Amino acid sequence: MPRFQYLAIDADGRHKRGGVDAANESAARAMLVRKRLLPVEIGASEGGRRREAAADRSAPSGAKLSHKAVLLVTRQLATLIEAAVPVDEALAMIAAQQEQPAAQRIVADIQAGVVEGQRLADALARHPRSFSGLYRAAVAGGEQSGKLSFVLARLADYLERAHALRSKVTTAMIYPAALSFVAITVVVCLMIFVVPSLIEQFEQFDQRLPLLTQILIGVSRFLTAFWPLLLIALALGGWFIRVMLAREPVRAQLDGFLLRAPIIGRWVVAVNASRFIRAVSTLVSSGMPVLESVRAARESVGNLEVRKAVLRMAERIEEGEPFSQAMRRSGVIPPMVTYMAHSGENAGELPSMLDKAAAHLDQEFESFTASALSLLEPAIIVFMGLVVASIVLAIMLPILQLNRLAIG
Numbered sequence: 001m002p003r004f005q006y007l008a009i010d011a012d013g014r015h016k017r018g019g020v021d022a023a024n025e026s027a028a029r030a031m032l033v034r035k036r037l038l039p040v041e042i043g044a045s046e047g048g049r050r051r052e053a054a055a056d057r058s059a060p061s062g063a064k065l066s067h068k069a070v071l072l073v074t075r076q077l078a079t080l081i082e083a084a085v086p087v088d089e090a091l092a093m094i095a096a097q098q099e100q101p102a103a104q105r106i107v108a109d110i111q112a113g114v115v116e117g118q119r120l121a122d123a124l125a126r127h128p129r130s131f132s133g134l135y136r137a138a139v140a141g142g143e144q145s146g147k148l149s150f151v152l153a154r155l156a157d158y159l160e161r162a163h164a165l166r167s168k169v170t171t172a173m174i175y176p177a178a179l180s181f182v183a184i185t186v187v188v189c190l191m192i193f194v195v196p197s198l199i200e201q202f203e204q205f206d207q208r209l210p211l212l213t214q215i216l217i218g219v220s221r222f223l224t225a226f227w228p229l230l231l232i233a234l235a236l237g238g239w240f241i242r243v244m245l246a247r248e249p250v251r252a253q254l255d256g257f258l259l260r261a262p263i264i265g266r267w268v269v270a271v272n273a274s275r276f277i278r279a280v281s282t283l284v285s286s287g288m289p290v291l292e293s294v295r296a297a298r299e300s301v302g303n304l305e306v307r308k309a310v311l312r313m314a315e316r317i318e319e320g321e322p323f324s325q326a327m328r329r330s331g332v333i334p335p336m337v338t339y340m341a342h343s344g345e346n347a348g349e350l351p352s353m354l355d356k357a358a359a360h361l362d363q364e365f366e367s368f369t370a371s372a373l374s375l376l377e378p379a380i381i382v383f384m385g386l387v388v389a390s391i392v393l394a395i396m397l398p399i400l401q402l403n404r405l406a407i408g
Contacts, residue, residue: 004028008037021096027115031089063102064129071159073107078152087148088114106130119143134279137296138286145287158282162300165274165362172369176376183384190391192227195220202398209398216394252304259305259332267368272306273333274361277341281354290350291317294326306332323350336360 003019006028016037022028028042065073073094080090091111098104106127113123121140124131135155142151199217202209209217223230244250258268279297284290294317298310309330316326324342327333337357344353 004042006032006037006042008032021092022111022115027088027092027112030115031092034086034089063106064127065103065106065131067159067163069098069100069103070130070135071156071163074152074159075156078149078156081152082149087120120148132299134283134296134299137288137292138283141283141286141288147287151282151286154282154285158278161278161358161362162275165271165365168366168369169271172373176373176380179377179380180384183380183387187384187387187391188223188227190388191216191220191223195391195395196224198395210394210401212390212394213398216391248304252308255304255306259303263372267365267372268303269306269332269334270361270365270368272301272303273337274358274365275300275302276306276310277333277337277354277361278358281351281358284354285351290323294323334361 003021005019006017008016008018020028020031022031032042076094076097077087077090080093081087085093088111091107091114095104095107095111098107109126110120110123113126114120119140120143121136124136124139128136138151138155139148142148145151195216199220202213202217245254259265261268276297279300280290280293283293283296288296291314294310294314298307298314301307301310309332313326313330316329317323321329322342322345324338324345327341328335328338337360340353340357340360341350344350347353
């Protein structure tokens with residue numbers, strides 16, 4: 001953030017010189033006015049101009065804050081506003097603490113919007129890639145209800161839990177994927193570099209080779225001759241799958257299949273339901289009506305089939321149905337969650353009950369993930385062991401056949 005040197009007149013008519021950190025000259029002038037100083041001259045210092053130019057070069061127009069940066073900014077902003085620091089000054093402090101020029105520029109631009117008279121939610125809308133619609137809706141609700149610091153703290157908790165859930169999903173998939181990759185790589189290397197040298201020995205046999213050995217030789221020759229083409233085919237296949245998944249009809253069919261799958265469907269339901277009800281809890285706590293909270297929380301759901309169910313849920317709520325009943329009729333929310341939501345509605349404690357329901361789903365997800373991994377890891381090991389055993393057996397059968405011929 002650039003630093004502006006100023007000459008101003010205080011309330012006693014004395015001239016004062018100094019410097020302030022602000023996004024632009026207008027923001028610096030507004031900060032001086034709030035300090036009861038009448039600006040006479042304002043100009044960016046040489047160092048401030050260099051930092052501003054560096055930030056402009058480093059932060060492209062499409063820059064965005066990382067999830068961790070958004071979480072940190074939210075937590076800091078909640079703390080400063082709770083301490084009665086004005087929003088624009090709090091943003092200026094946060095921008096000055098940013099290490100990345102792109103992040104500094106984004107926060108400074110938001111601060112400039114607030115100084116110009118925009119609401120914080122509208123200023124955040126300048127950077128939709130960094131701050132989602134759900135985030136902005138919660139901030140708008142907090143501004144309307146006068147509970148901005150509380151809402152920002154709830155948003156920080158929500159972002160932290162969402163990041164933790166995403167990390168659990170990623171961690172759960174890393175070990176099986178790494179194990180499969182290593183095992184497949186070992187088998188392919190055996191087929192390309194080890195088996196061909198043995199094939200030369202087998203071709204000297206006058207006897208007919210066993211069927212398993214013939215299959216091994218055929219696969220080895222195919223991989224040895226066409227492995228570059230196979231790599232290209234795999235790359236093109238990955239690109240094609242990515243392009244197809246970018247199309248909503250294909251993505252919707254895949255999401256529907258995953259949702260109805262016998263084993264993984266339970267996992268998909270738990271993850272999406274947890275994200276949805278935590279988002280609704282955060283938005284309702286900010287003062288938003290339940291209907292608007294459900295519509296905004298739809299953005300937090302990744303599965304397209306669940307998104308459609310949430311949209312139908314919002315339509316039923318608009319027609320007058322209670323939130324818990326609309327969830328139950330959606331068919332994508334576990335019964336325990338709908339029961340807890342019903343209890344929260346009756347007791348007037350819907351946000352807290354939804355938080356408890358989300359915690360229940362997170363525990364169920366962790367338990368299911370641990371059980372699935374305890375079965376998946378041995379299954380991968382056993383399968384690859386069978387593959388390696390088949391290769392060894394295919395190599396040993398001709399040798400045993402040769403020994404029998406020599407003895408006989």
